[in-house]
Amino acid sequence: MDRFVWSSGLLEINETLVIQQRGVRLYDGEEKGKMDVGILLLSTHRLLWRDHKNHDCCIAMPLSQIVLFEEQAGGIGKSAKIVVHLHPAPSNKEPGPYQTSKYSYIKLSFKEHGQIEFSRRLSEEMTQRRWEHVPVSQPINTSTTSQAGRTRAVGIVGIERKLEEKRKEMDKNISELFNTEPFISQAKEMVELSRSIASKIKDKQGDITEDETIRFKSYLLSMGIANPVTRETHGSGTHYHMQLAKQLGEILLAPLEEQGGMMALTEVYCLVNRARGMELLSPEDLVNACKMFEALKLPLRLRIFDSGVMVIQLQSHSEEEMIASALDNVSEKGSLTSEEFAKLLGLSVLLSKERLLLAEKMGHLCRDDSVEGLRFYPNLF
Amino acid sequence: MSFEWPWQYNFPPFFTLQPNVDTRQKQLTAWCSLALSYCRHQKLYTLDVMEAQESPVFNNKKIQRKLSTDTIQVIFEELRKKGNLEWIDKNKTRCLIMWRRPEEWGKLIYQWVSNNGMTNSVFTLYELSNGDDTENEEFHGLEDWLLLRSLQTLQLERKAEIITLNESKGVKFF
Numbered sequence: 001m002d003r004f005v006w007s008s009g010l011l012e013i014n015e016t017l018v019i020q021q022r023g024v025r026l027y028d029g030e031e032k033g034k035m036d037v038g039i040l041l042l043s044t045h046r047l048l049w050r051d052h053k054n055h056d057c058c059i060a061m062p063l064s065q066i067v068l069f070e071e072q073a074g075g076i077g078k079s080a081k082i083v084v085h086l087h088p089a090p091s092n093k094e095p096g097p098y099q100t101s102k103y104s105y106i107k108l109s110f111k112e113h114g115q116i117e118f119s120r121r122l123s124e125e126m127t128q129r130r131w132e133h134v135p136v137s138q139p140i141n142t143s144t145t146s147q148a149g150r151t152r153a154v155g156i157v158g159i160e161r162k163l164e165e166k167r168k169e170m171d172k173n174i175s176e177l178f179n180t181e182p183f184i185s186q187a188k189e190m191v192e193l194s195r196s197i198a199s200k201i202k203d204k205q206g207d208i209t210e211d212e213t214i215r216f217k218s219y220l221l222s223m224g225i226a227n228p229v230t231r232e233t234h235g236s237g238t239h240y241h242m243q244l245a246k247q248l249g250e251i252l253l254a255p256l257e258e259q260g261g262m263m264a265l266t267e268v269y270c271l272v273n274r275a276r277g278m279e280l281l282s283p284e285d286l287v288n289a290c291k292m293f294e295a296l297k298l299p300l301r302l303r304i305f306d307s308g309v310m311v312i313q314l315q316s317h318s319e320e321e322m323i324a325s326a327l328d329n330v331s332e333k334g335s336l337t338s339e340e341f342a343k344l345l346g347l348s349v350l351l352s353k354e355r356l357l358l359a360e361k362m363g364h365l366c367r368d369d370s371v372e373g374l375r376f377y378p379n380l381f
Numbered sequence: 382m383s384f385e386w387p388w389q390y391n392f393p394p395f396f397t398l399q400p401n402v403d404t405r406q407k408q409l410t411a412w413c414s415l416a417l418s419y420c421r422h423q424k425l426y427t428l429d430v431m432e433a434q435e436s437p438v439f440n441n442k443k444i445q446r447k448l449s450t451d452t453i454q455v456i457f458e459e460l461r462k463k464g465n466l467e468w469i470d471k472n473k474t475r476c477l478i479m480w481r482r483p484e485e486w487g488k489l490i491y492q493w494v495s496n497n498g499m500t501n502s503v504f505t506l507y508e509l510s511n512g513d514d515t516e517n518e519e520f521h522g523l524e525d526w527l528l529l530r531s532l533q534t535l536q537l538e539r540k541a542e543i544i545t546l547n548e549s550k551g552v553k554f555f
Contacts, residue, residue, distance in 0.1 A: 335393070360400070360401055360404075361401060363401055363403055363404060366394040366397075366399050366401070366404050366408075367394055367397055367399065367400070368393040368394040368396070368397050368446075369397040370393070370396070370397070370445075370446060375393070375394075377392070377393065377394045379401075379404055380388075380389075380392060381389075381394075381399075381404050381407040381408055381411070
């Protein structure tokens with residue numbers, strides 16, 4: 001009986017059930033053994049036995065273990081039996097109900113008859129030896145089937161076995177969870193695309209089709225990368241910025257005139273985006289386009305003050321004139337704060353302050369800084 | 382005789398340290414001369430910075446403007462560079478004001494001495510600064526420390542010699 005191993009009772013793939021018979025008791029040699037009455041199953045590959053009371057208890061033996069078998073007729077009080085002579089158990093045999101046995105044969109006692117048919121089928125299988133040329137593989141272990149076919153644990157070995165099974169199951173589940181197969185396949189596509197674009201850029205051959213660009217951008221956006229293509233290359237700028245600059249040159253002329261020839265960049269930004277409605281400009285794009293005014297010989301200039309304030313002004317806008325007029329205004333009023341000046345000229349406070357500061361820098365004005373605020377006077381020093 | 386304030390005194394920006402370098406230079410020059418002339422008028426020989434902030438020269442109540450202590454320090458530094466001011470303490474809270482430098486005083490004193498034919502005579506310091514004879518002189522009321530320094534400059538020129546008389550100091554003119 002030590003040739004048997006614990007089994008889940010599940011048939012493996014390509015293993016087929018041939019016949020099963022209820023009411024069979026197994027004998028280890030001549031001894032009745034600890035097993036109860038159960039169901040004996042014959043498959044193309046193995047001989048299985050399941051305890052009829054406890055379905056978890058199931059053992060199996062490969063048919064290759066069988067040397068030969070013979071029938072033993074029953075009598076009064078004795079059931080018919082099949083005596084199965086076995087090869088010695090292999091050293092790597094998995095654990096089974098019996099560790100050792102002094103017998104090299106077992107007896108199958110058919111309490112409810114059926115041994116004739118069983119014997120016939122067994123003979124067929126032994127002749128055909130299907131297990132030799134039909135490879136079996138492990139059945140797909142889903143949680144439901146594994147529960148159904150769980151072997152009954154007996155003793156410490158049984159506990160160990162259960163733990164081992166649990167661990168294997170968990171492993172499988174976790175690896176399924178982290179299955180990156182679909183991600184990898186998607187990434188492949190993107191990698192291909194980026195490779196093709198990179199090579200095109202490198203070889204400078206052919207235009208990157210708009211389609212590809214859009215796809216690429218959408219990938220990057222979904223990954224959270226904003227437009228990575230740098231818009232400026234050594235100040236030469238891209239086509240986009242050039243066009244944009246020309247457009248700005250047209251739109252901004254009228255507002256600039258109104259505002260006295262100068263507008264803060266933030267005001268320009270708001271104005272332009274409000275006019276566009278859709279396809280808004282980013283601040284970066286605006287600045288880069290404005291930097292190209294001079295190069296494109298447009299009548300506008302981007303100007304950055306010492307304080308960091310950026311303005312767009314008309315080229316015709318003359319700073320000296322502005323300062324001279326500022327001086328006149330201040331002299332007229334005696335003194336002015338930037339707010340008063342702004343009100344007077346209809347400028348924003350920011351721009352008026354810049355103008356006053358510039359006049360002070362030129363030495364035309366001087367400042368009076370007190371608790372009352374910052375005032376500018378004509379420089380009488 | 383009441384003090385005559387310069388036009389800048391009533392010009393509010395005068396009390397704000399100007400950021401423009403050129404403007405600032407002109408401003409500081411004006412402040413130095415104002416401070417010195419005020420001290421001369423008031424015969425002030427020492428100044429305390431804290432007190433100075435409240436003094437009318439740095440605080441024009443009429444236009445409600447006064448100099449910040451920082452700006453006062455800047456002005457004092459200018460005066461020190463020119464030789465008109467000397468700090469008494471390390472913390473720069475008190476200073477000596479010399480609206481006339483010792484050399485200038487020395488010259489004045491010697492002029493008076495020689496004009497009155499008093500060379501070769503001996504004077505005590507007290508006589509020079511507080512004597513009836515010198516009442517109309519500018520150096521009348523000159524504080525001892527300054528008088529001494531002025532005489533020291535004359536000593537260097539060998540026009541005078543400082544001597545000790547009993548417990549006080551005196552000077553002999555040549």
